[in-house]
Amino acid sequence: MxxxxxxxxxxxxxxxxxxxxxxxxxxxxxxxxxxxxxxxxxxxxxxxxxxxxxxxxxxxxxxxLSRGMTYKSSAAGINLGxxxxxxxxxxxxxxxxxxxxxxxxxxxxxxxxxxxxxxxxxxxxxxxxxxxxxxxxxxxxxxxGGGGDPSPVTAYGVYLGMKASAKKRYGNDSLKGKKVLVQGVGQVGRYLVGHLLKEGAEVLIADINEGNIKKTLALGSCQVVAPDTVYDQGMDIYAPCALGATLNAETIPKLQCSIIAGGANNQLKDEVSDVERLQACDILYAPDFLINSGGVINCYIEVIGEYNRDKAFEGCERIYSRTEETLQYASTHGVSTHDAALALAQERIDKAKS
Known part of the structure; x- marks a missing residue:
């Protein structure tokens, strides 16, 4: 059968x-x-x-998932499949x-x-x-001798990708005074909140786990919003850092933001129709597999030799320039940021094959 x-x-x-x-x-x-x-x-x-x-x-x-990892590693600029x-x-x-x-x-x-x-x-x-x-x-x-929990490195990369996105949308990369809603403040989300608070962003947080909320509030002043009201909130930047597929036909029309930049994997429920919906709403989407690639960079540092956390953070610095390159490619070629990131990642893979 x-x-x-x-x-x-x-x-x-x-x-x-x-x-x-x-x-x-x-x-x-x-x-x-x-x-x-x-x-x-x-x-x-x-x-x-x-x-x-x-x-x-x-x-x-x-x-x-394995297909997604190919593009994440390539987008990160590391020599892994x-x-x-x-x-x-x-x-x-x-x-x-x-x-x-x-x-x-x-x-x-x-x-x-x-x-x-x-x-x-x-x-x-x-x-x-x-x-x-x-x-x-x-x-x-x-x-x-391992890299341990990659969350701090992943969060730093998301933060840099968010700043590069802000530069494209607002003309400068400062997040001071920007209203950022972080959905999911477990490991990556909580570290991201720390970076945002240090820069002076106005941070809103949502999580179904009260323990995660309490740990995050210990970092500084944040506004807590109920998980079921996330898409009703006014914000400059939406940072999904929990489950995937939060960007879909139901949620995208409700979003009141100009940038989406978060640490969650597979944020788009449908890579074709949801990308089109984001473009129709004039929302700048920072491709998830690009800006959350700090985790694979952390692993790469471990794989190639003696692990060093400072080197992992240094490796993440390229996420800023790669995000800039991706956003510029999208503008120049008239394609979505998601398709631009895929195209650049595929170019690197094709060069390796030739």
Whole structure:
């Protein structure tokens, strides 16, 4: 019986190189690793632990996410490709050292073509166990010489991308006095708020987690808004830093802002129609995979040698100029900022192939 989702056709459509399925009965470990493109280097991408309804859903997710990592790495200007892994949650799995060590063994079998890291549902401590069975892992704990939590670096890149966007829209990159709504103040969002407060921005925050709100308020004066009122707020800049797909047919017409620049992944629910909606509303959109690429830069510094946090922050500095370049490309070629970022990333990949 033919399933409406054809794995091979989707691989061809997205341009994937390899897809690997893995299964271990003893630990109830089951998942998929997708390698999208290795033209620039080994495929980097986190491991997502999620509850999927079926293997088709897991496969669709890993294909989509790994493709996004290719463009994120290229946009960041680093010599890594794009990959991703998803693990299907199992009610009997313990997610202990044995579980993650076994997963590391599967990663090791790929011979360095895929480098894993933490993602949704996984954390730095899991990388410690994975590192016991493979060297192809980034985001390890500090005591193992790893980059640890990449959130501070990611947030700094988002901040720089936001400033470059402000320069394009307002004529200068100062955020002082600008009203910025940060949706989601977990790790990345909270660090971003810190940068904004230091510059004198008027910061609004929204989060469904009261603990995150309390930690963020400890940084300085912020206005707390209810999560369900985010799109009713007047603001200069909207910074989505929680879940993806917050930019869609329902929310975009409600937005009262001139710039969108946030740390969330996959902010556009539909990369074609939602881009058109943003253009119709005259909202400058800073492509998410460009300005939130600090996380992959952090991993890259770890992968190429002895990790140094200062070097990771230095690597993020290029996000400002790359955002400027992307926005200028969009203006010059009459395309959306999203398409401009994709085009520039693809140019770099094509050069590596030639």
């Amino acid at each position: 033919e399933h409406p989702f054809d794995p091979m056709m989707k691989m061809k459509e997205f341009g994937h190189e390899n897809v690997y399925f893995f299964n271990d009965e003893a630990t109830h470990l089951q998942g998929v690793i997708a390698i999208h493109n290795t033209a620039l280097g080994p495929a980097l991408g986190g491991t997502r632990l999620w509850t999927y309804a079926n293997s088709f859903e897991a496969l669709h997710d890993v294909l989509r 794009g990959g991703k892994a998803v693990i299907i949650r199992h009610p009997e799995a313990k997610y202990d050292k044995a579980y993650w060590t076994r997963y590391g063994e599967f990663v090791e079998r790929l011979g360095g073509n895929y480098i894993t890291a933490a993602d949704v549902g996984t954390k730095t401590e899991f990388m410690r166990h994975i590192a016991s069975s493979t060297s192809s892992v980034a985001g390890k704990p500090d005591d193992l």
